[in-house]
Amino acid sequence: MAKGKGKRQGGARAATGVVPVDMHRCFVFPNRMREQRRAAGHVRLLRLASTIPDIPYIRLSKIERGEVVPRAEEIRRIAAALAIAPADLLLDVDAPGFDIALWAEPFLDGTPNDLAEEHFAVLLAAALRARRVGDPALTIAAIERDYGLAPVNLSRIENAQKTFARWNAATQHTLYQLFRVPDETELRQSVAALHASGALDDFFAHIASPAARHERTRARIAEISAALQTSDAVPDPVVAPLPVTGAVSIRLVPVLGAPLAQGLIADTPTPEKAEAPHAAGPRAFGLKVCRATLGGGLPGQAVVIVDPDRFPSPGSLAALREEAGWRLLSVGSDRDGRMIGYSSNPELEIVLDDCDPARLAALVGAIFP
Structure with a gap:
């Protein structure tokens, strides 16, 4: 992206034939954060993570x-670990x-973007928006009920978050159904025809344009900066120190885990033990990750501490008990406020609000090799 072009593109209606791509x-x-982390001597993020x-x-x-918006308290915790002021983690995106x-x-990752596929992702997003506007019966609830497309995925498609090839086969098939076409070739032809007719032009401004992203950022x-100033103005409560009654005890819990198909983890006992956080419940146990189902950030050699007495929340990690074994998930929420569990390998999105709470457990710690 050429410097400064983002602001000129935003808000204006794109000319027919032009596909705006952010x-x-x-x-x-x-x-x-990366700059301050390295300045503090933490070459790898894992080293800093161990202190938070x-x-x-x-x-x-x-x-x-920069892929999620942190809470003010998270900024404070990161800053404390780096021994800097919270404001030092923020950027001025309007700076020259x-x-x-x-x-x-x-x-x-160094892989060049496929501009043609990025263009098609934007065209598809606009076409899906146009399809819903043209058929009032295609509400978010109706699409989920009749086509099985979860609202979180609908939102991602309509905001061109992924290229078409990165969607799984089930989502691709749902798109064929929504556009009443038999396959990918005809889907691309249908979307191209809509674009050529100018039917999509009015929808480009609602997809993530550089200017819109810049304004939201x-x-x-500004919101986090204000929240930090407000919290800084409130003095922390004075907490009396606990009496020292002896050495701090270390609690070791059993470690389970063996790799299963489809990213599941069997609760097979291992000879290992793991140290549990002091706040972990009495039923906590360790679980070998076995494979990087959540991406490289949680390597397969790691051990996570699972606490069945704690319920996960958005922004955390969770373990879901399925019939064959445990599945590790990254927890988020969609625009309707529902908790969604994500796995990247295999690629899954599970509505956690629909799961039996007894099958869900929060992850309260991780031990990296």
């Missing part, structure tokens, strides 16, 4: 990469020297 739409909260046990490593990684392309460069940084 190549940095996944970076919703650029910040100075209250923030799961995967969420910490997403915060540093700021360029989102330069900021994002360390987080890219500015607003989010």
Whole structure:
């Protein structure tokens, strides 16, 4: 993205034939965390993560990469671990020297973007928006009920969050049904025809444009900055120190785990023991990750501490008990406020609110090799 072009594109109706693409739409909260972490001597994020046990490593990684918007308290905890002021983690995206392309460069894997596929993702997003506008019966609830497309995935498609090939076969088939076409070839032809007719032009401005992203980012940084100032103005309560009654005890819990198909983990006993956090419940146990089902941020050699007495919350990690074994999930929420569990390998999205609470457990710690 050429510097400064994002602001000129936003808001204006795109000319027919022009497909506006924000190549940095996944970076919703650029910040100075990577810079400050390295300045503090933490070459690897894992080393810093070990000093902030209250923030799961995967969420910490997403915060540093600007892929999620942190809470003010998370910014405070990260800043405390780095021995800096919380405001030192925030960026001024309106500063003359700021360029989102330069900021994002360390987080890219070096694979060049397929511009044609990025264009099609935007066209598909606009076409789906147009399809829903043209048929009032296609509400979010109706699409989930009749087509099995979860609202979180509908939102991601309509915001061009992934290229078509990155959607699983079930989601691709649902799109064929929604557009009443038999296959990908005809879907692409149908979307291209809509674009050529100008039917999609009015919807481009509602998809993640550089200017819209810039405005949202500015607003989010301002909100967190205000929240930090408010919390700084309130003095922390004075807590009397607990009497020292002896040495702090270390609690070891059994470690279970063996790899199963489809990313599941069997609760097979192992000879290992793991140290549990002091706040972990009496039924807590260790679980070998076995394979990186949540991506590289939680390696297969790691052990997580599972607490069946705690219920997971958005922004955390969870273990879901399925018939064959345990599944590790990253927990988020959709625009309707429902908790969604995500797995990247295999790629799954599970509505946790529909699961039996007895099958869900929070992860309260992780031990990395």
